Amino acid sequence: MSLAADPILRPSSFFRRILRSPSAVVGGVIVCLMLAVALLAPWIAPYDPNLQETANRLMPPSTAHWLGTDAFGRDQLSRLIFGARPTLLLVLFVVLLMAPIGIVVGILAGYFGGLTERVLMRVTDIVMSFPRLLLAFAFVAIMGPGLFNGALALSLTSWPAYARQARVETAALRRSDYLAAAEMVGIKGIRLLWGHVLPLVLPSAVIRLALDLSGIILAAAGLGFLGLGVRPPTAEWGSMVAGGTQVIFDQWWIAAAPGLAILIASLGFNLIADGLRDILDPRHD
Template identity: 85%
Template sequence: MSAVEQVPIGGRSFARRVLHSPSAAAGSVVVLFILAAALLAPFIVPYDPNLQETANRLMPPSAAHWLGTDGFGRDILSRLVFGARPTLLLVLVVVLLMAPLGIAVGIFAGFFGSTIERILMRVTDIVMSFPRLLLAFAFVAIMGPGLINGALALALTSWPAYARQARVETAILRRSDYLAAAEMVGIRGVRLLWGHVLPLVLPSAIIRLALDLSGIILAAAGLGFLGLGVRPPTAEWGSMVAEGTQVIFDQWWVAAVPGLAILVTSLAFNLLADGLRDILDPRHG
């Protein structure tokens, strides 16, 4: 099936297909659980995540503290739930900046071609030639640590892959009878790109985005681990792992618990992405 034959999936049909895909269903359940826990964090955590009780520092898991306490006596379970908030917020900001920028560059380059394509794709190649994670770390080091700066750094280094993919698909569509017919009835310019090119480019972009989400989570955790993420004492999974490494041989749970949260979240997004590929990509399933 060609790119022109891909049509957007209706809401109910799409939800049905997700439920019938084991990997997509499993990933969706875990992702929704994490999102719900993050949104309802103030109402479900047993303690203030920033409350320090030095008398209870480095306590093992118990009835009072289900996942133990860290080096400052803070409840790890409470910090784990609250720590999902900055991680997911950073992922959301990156997605809202990265995917639209890359898709827009790719569509303009593929549709207009000529000089515009050469300029846009050379810029894309330059950005893509740098190691993404190292470039993001450099940006954060220059701009300073923080959630927004980390999101901007990751977004500005992650869009080229979407641009190249969208450019190839748009170039194929530009020569298709589908767009020729649309132009014959008077649909041109932005209306043509928005209403006829974008819907056909989106499915593959969504698949790539879902596959990239786990990598973005790991990158966000890496920023936090190196102290380039949110500022203390705000709970964040990467910084929690960094704190736990100082006592990992004696109080292993301090680092293991947030590390496991990162693993489970990344796995859930990978499962969801695998299911979405089967649903949205006609070459699979």
């Protein structure tokens, strides 16, 4: 069995079901708009996001600066537009690192069992026993601030949930007639795990990943808020919120604009997750 053989996951059927899910459509539109803004930032931003004009510092929203300016006189709208780039890049790095690590560990533990399972699951339990955000902050503090370091820290502290889920599903599959039949026709080793176990474990991992994306955005904003994200003066939503908190009672728009962007991005990924759950999880048909 493969992903293409599943009628739910067949591309034509999959996209038809997405279009029938209002939450997936709305979330997809929000995320696509974010991607378009990030890609077209140099062409749609009205100003250089790092251009400082101290004469125009802390200006309220106006026709010249639609979202006002910050404490250094930088245009808030331009920084908000460019700030989508590090946020989406960090989410992409975390997705590419976190889910594969957890799925591989879970499949190996669930399929081989015995000593392999005990060792891998004990490591998983140790990592899972620490508060995820605190551990991520500690990693970044040790490795230094930066986009890749932040993504690496979040990935190294978030994979255990995927490993535990994949192990449970793989252990159930190991005793199934489906894998027994595949082994009888000579399919073994990596070929069996890649072509027959992974496609059956992947849908639930995709659902969990979609549900975790909004949390990843909030964690990335938290790193930026604490000064552990991208290095200044690069525009980043979390650091913009941190800068706005110093003058939030008088110039509220400085923190409100990036905070609203974080909210909308989290909402978009949550809506996509709801739609994917309806499509991929048979219990929500």
